[in-house]
Amino acid sequence: MAFYAPPIARLLEELERLPGIGPKSAQRLAYHILRGDTEAAARLADAIVEVKRAIRFCERCFNFAESELCEMCADPTRDATTMCVVEEPRDVVAVERTGEFRGTYHVLQGAISPIDGIGPEQLRVRELIDRLGRESVSEVILATDPDIEGETTALYIARLVKPLGIRVTRIASGLPVGGDLEYADEVTLGRALEARREM
Amino acid sequence: MPSYRVRALALKKTKLGESDLIVTLLAEDGCQVRAVAKGARKPGSRFGARVEPYTVGDFMLSTGRTLEVITDAQTAESHQHIREDYDRAQAASVVADVLDKISVECQTEERLFGLAVATLGALQAADGDDLLALTVAFLVKAMAMHGYRPQFDACPVCGGPVHADEERFSLEAGGPLCEGCEAGAAETARMSPGARNALVALLGATMAEVPGLGVPRPVLLDAFGLMRAFVGYHLPARCRALDLYAAAVGR
Numbered sequence: 001m002a003f004y005a006p007p008i009a010r011l012l013e014e015l016e017r018l019p020g021i022g023p024k025s026a027q028r029l030a031y032h033i034l035r036g037d038t039e040a041a042a043r044l045a046d047a048i049v050e051v052k053r054a055i056r057f058c059e060r061c062f063n064f065a066e067s068e069l070c071e072m073c074a075d076p077t078r079d080a081t082t083m084c085v086v087e088e089p090r091d092v093v094a095v096e097r098t099g100e101f102r103g104t105y106h107v108l109q110g111a112i113s114p115i116d117g118i119g120p121e122q123l124r125v126r127e128l129i130d131r132l133g134r135e136s137v138s139e140v141i142l143a144t145d146p147d148i149e150g151e152t153t154a155l156y157i158a159r160l161v162k163p164l165g166i167r168v169t170r171i172a173s174g175l176p177v178g179g180d181l182e183y184a185d186e187v188t189l190g191r192a193l194e195a196r197r198e199m
Numbered sequence: 200m201p202s203y204r205v206r207a208l209a210l211k212k213t214k215l216g217e218s219d220l221i222v223t224l225l226a227e228d229g230c231q232v233r234a235v236a237k238g239a240r241k242p243g244s245r246f247g248a249r250v251e252p253y254t255v256g257d258f259m260l261s262t263g264r265t266l267e268v269i270t271d272a273q274t275a276e277s278h279q280h281i282r283e284d285y286d287r288a289q290a291a292s293v294v295a296d297v298l299d300k301i302s303v304e305c306q307t308e309e310r311l312f313g314l315a316v317a318t319l320g321a322l323q324a325a326d327g328d329d330l331l332a333l334t335v336a337f338l339v340k341a342m343a344m345h346g347y348r349p350q351f352d353a354c355p356v357c358g359g360p361v362h363a364d365e366e367r368f369s370l371e372a373g374g375p376l377c378e379g380c381e382a383g384a385a386e387t388a389r390m391s392p393g394a395r396n397a398l399v400a401l402l403g404a405t406m407a408e409v410p411g412l413g414v415p416r417p418v419l420l421d422a423f424g425l426m427r428a429f430v431g432y433h434l435p436a437r438c439r440a441l442d443l444y445a446a447a448v449g450r
Contacts, residue, residue, distance in 0.1 A: 114439060
């Protein structure tokens with residue numbers, strides 16, 4: 001017995017494909033769309049179609065972009081001598097939110113994960129090395145995640161970039177602001193102590 | 200929800216939802232346990248590095264509907280030096296991937312945990328060719344514990360004598376074949392006398408003794424190629440970390 005009319009069932013099926021959306025969340029979203037006006041539903045559908053049509057990868061840094069270059073690569077005021085290497089386009093947003101970095105980016109499109117069969121060839125590592133050969137970069141900041149995949153990726157890239165005579169730095173690991181010291185795990189606290197600074 | 204404490208090695212993690220992880224653990228008794236670490240991907244998580252692969256810890260688990268839930272974790276050994284070196288991390292990924300494939304939920308094999316911890320401990324202090332030797336030693340020992348111990352002193356099919364020079368190694372039977380059995384064998388791989396002697400030595404040595412054996416790199420590469428084919432033949436799923444490691448060591 002079908003619980004839903006076919007169009008609702010189809011919408012639920014599509015919504016459940018989205019990450020983090022289970023059957024209950026899909027039902028809540030579907031009913032919200034059904035209760036809203038037709039224009040709102042059309043705007044949502046248009047936005048989804050438009051983003052797929054208009055957005056592509058930046059030809060230089062592989063961030064999401066509306067044209068050949070993303071906003072960061074197209075901005076002539078940014079410091080082209082410092083490059084921040086991140087795993088995903090969402091990491092660019094996270095770094096930008098800090099307001100502490102005014103250099104350029106390179107998005108690897110993932111991290112080395114041997115257990116998942118992801119090696120350096122599946123990432124934009126070759127393109128990074130090509131860029132470093134073309135552009136006048138004096139420092140590469142490795143801002144991959146501080147987990148085993150991110151650390152392995154950072155070690156691999158450092159091994160490739162250091163012989164080019166470019167300074168390679170890694171973002172610091174340590175205690176989150178607002179966190180309690182007693183709840184910190186041994187590795188994080190150890191790293192925080194290791195990277196302590198003079199006051 | 201009943202809860203219990205278990206010492207385990209974290210093998211793998213899979214993202215779940217917005218900020219959770221499913222952590223695959225190898226418990227001290229050799230059973231595989233899959234558990235959810237809620238909020239583990241958030242920077243302020245109390246789990247943090249405690250559920251990262253290669254970490255040995257004491258985990259408090261609650262029985263959930265489908266998966267266990269990690270409610271507390273304490274690190275016993277983080278194997279930090281593995282994370283700080285690319286070559287060590289690659290070798291350790293083979294260990295984790297093979298253990299993930301051969302360990303089974305509710306199926307005890309107490310030696311497996313000991314082998315895993317001894318291998319990771321040895322990898323922490325190893326460099327260069329020692330990493331390859333430890334990886335090959337782990338593969339042959341892990342397969343033995345999984346029920347596929349290679350036999351090198353006699354033909355595994357008929358028990359007859361085998362050649363002293365280059366032989367065909369039966370992937371199915373797990374050993375070098377005699378002349379009579381070699382003719383009809385389907386899945387075989389080349390085994391040099393050096394590789395045979397190296398595998399016998401690695402199988403008999405403890406992990407701490409492996410670096411001291413001083414097996415030459417070309418022989419280790421032969422032995423690795425053979426063990427890779429053997430593992431690939433017997434395990435139900437492909438070991439991707441093994442494929443990447445083979446490419447990295449040039450085999």
